[in-house]
Amino acid sequence: MSEADADRLAAESLAAGDPTGWFDRLYAEAARGAAVVPWERTAPHGLLVDWTEGHRVTGAGRRAVVVGCGYGRDAEHVVGLGFATTAFDVSPTAVAAARQRHPGSAVDYRAADLFDLPAGWRHAFDLVVESMTVQALPPDLRPAAIAAVGGLVAPGGTLLVIAVGRDEGGVPAGPPWPLTRAEVDAFAAGGLRPVRVEGFQDAEGVRRWRAEFRHAG
Ligand SMILES: C[S@@+](CC[C@H](N)C(=O)[O-])C[C@H]1O[C@@H](n2cnc3c(N)ncnc32)[C@H](O)[C@@H]1O
Known part of the structure; x- marks a missing residue:
């Protein structure tokens, strides 16, 4: 690959x-x-699975959205937990492929741009999963991307952010442009409060963040 x-x-x-x-x-x-x-994988992201299992997350019909869903691996995990799940990507081709790869899926796959979201999605989701989309956008778009992700979270809802990490300092040549701790902390705005921010090093030595935020409601 x-x-x-x-x-x-x-x-x-x-x-x-x-x-x-x-x-x-x-x-x-x-x-x-x-x-x-x-980034093509069939299995959902391990840090998402570990989080949903560890916290026994269940949807019970509540609404979830998966940002930058690509081929839908994480969206399929989330819908399997019982969330009424929307998943969107800026690429119509990715969305078409996601629908094709998961025939009969209950996920509502949509082509949509994080920077121009449907008005009805604002503060509409009880669970927002953002895995590796913000890091795929240039650093000058980061504040707008972070604000747009946060704007999806309903009062009382949860945001889960998964990203590759880096130290503060010079901006690496991307994509991706891994997130610093300060950039992860920047999701805590507009009513969102950090629940826990975890740093990991995976088997290949890649640094990763998993951060959970809750909307104060
Ligand atoms: C690194 S890939 C990760 C895909 C997926 N989250 C996964 O883990 O398999 C980033 C994804 O974000 C999507 N994306 C990039 N910019 C976007 C935007 N402005 N709005 C929605 N999706 C976007 C890309 O098309 C791509 O599918």
Whole structure:
């Protein structure tokens, strides 16, 4: 598996001043068998599964949304917990692939841009899962991306953020642009309060954050 296709398309897109256009181009090339999506996995993210199991999270019909859902691996986990689940991605090709890969799924897969969300989604979800989307956006978009994710959380609701981590200091060449602790802490705004922020190092030595926030309601 190579990240060269993503790097090439991202570089072209960013140079053209279009920080999100490369996602759909990558998914479209992958659909033709001409590229590899480096984050393609069938299993849900281990830090999400561990969190839902550890806290015995159940949906009982409450509403959840998965941000930047890609092929839907995390959305399928969340819907399996009993949440009425919406999952969106800026790439219509990814959304079409997610629907195709999960026939009969109860997830409502939608093409939508985090920076231009339907008005009805504001403060509408009891659980918001953001895994590795904010880190895929250039640092200058980070404040707007963080605010848009937070704006999805309903009063009393929970936000779970999963991301690759880095120390403070120089901004690395991305994508991805891993999050600093201060950037993770920045999700605690607009009524959201941190419940716990955990740092991990995985088997490959990659630093990761898992952060849970609750809306004060
Ligand atoms: C690194 S991938 C992670 C995908 C998925 N969360 C997973 O773990 O498999 C980032 C995803 O965010 C999506 N994305 C990027 N910018 C977005 C935006 N502005 N609005 C919605 N989705 C976006 C991309 O298309 C891509 O599917």
